[in-house]
Amino acid sequence: MRAAREVAVHREPDDASERVTSLAAGEEVFVVETQGEWTLVLAPDQPTHLDPAGYPGWVRTDALAEADPLAVARGFVGTPYVWGGLGRDGIDCSGLVHVSFRAFGVRVPRDAADQAAAAVPVDDPRPGDLWFFGRPGEPVSHVGFVTEVGLLHATPGVGVVEQPMPEERRATLLGAGRLA
Structure with a gap:
């Protein structure tokens, strides 16, 4: 535990x-x-x-x-968004994923595009999987956790929040993946 x-x-x-x-x-x-x-x-x-x-x-x-990175990520709700941040004083989207997995000894890449490359694509995402966002033909530029509500992520101007999938994110959704 x-x-x-x-x-x-x-x-x-x-x-x-x-x-x-x-x-x-x-x-x-x-x-x-x-x-x-x-x-x-x-x-x-x-x-x-x-x-x-x-x-x-x-x-x-x-x-x-138990080894539940989503539970760790939920512990960051309310944390301010800071580009490059990895802690309670401020964190960014890929930092939230990185720290949440690292808390259980799972090494994952630091940046969203690298996290997407390391993930196994899934067609039926479940809580704890990851959503990847970006513009077609460009590297992944945003990542967040799949939740029962929709999306848990760190976003500029808001910080770490769990919310239904915002329309502006849905428009740039590239897919979902699972990190081992």
């Missing part, structure tokens, strides 16, 4: 409880137990005298996921 986004780790299963550490997006954890909306985890990449298996603490269960 891994952290789907950066998340606070608490001493007790309560938001008002002391924050003892944080998990980075994609950080591996071992699940000890679950109580409702809370999960007790050990963070093995954070050695401590408190537990030889890793730093212990409680996190919101919805902050954890």
Whole structure:
């Protein structure tokens, strides 16, 4: 199990409880137990005298996921768009894809056109696949995740958003693909 986004780790299963550490997006954890909306985890990449298996603490269960880059990407919703950005202070469309896969140890190219070249085309895209956009005869210039709603992407002037496919994007949709 891994952290789907950066998340606070608490001493007790309560938001008002002391924050003892944080998990980075994609950080591996071992699940000890679950109580409702809370999960007790050990963070093995954070050695401590408190537990030889890793730093212990409680996190919101919805902050954890199996290897799910889409879950990581959703953790960036609201992040501003910054050309060339790769973090919470600002991110671009291909950076969102790159970081979301990298959080689970999957190396993918940094740029949208290279991501499209690395993807296996799919005719029936499912959530977690990628939409690729551009003008015919030109390199892919935009990428976003396929979602149940439509599209999760980082776009200038808006930032990271999940929304139904905008008409202006639909007009430049080149296809969908899946990264391994």
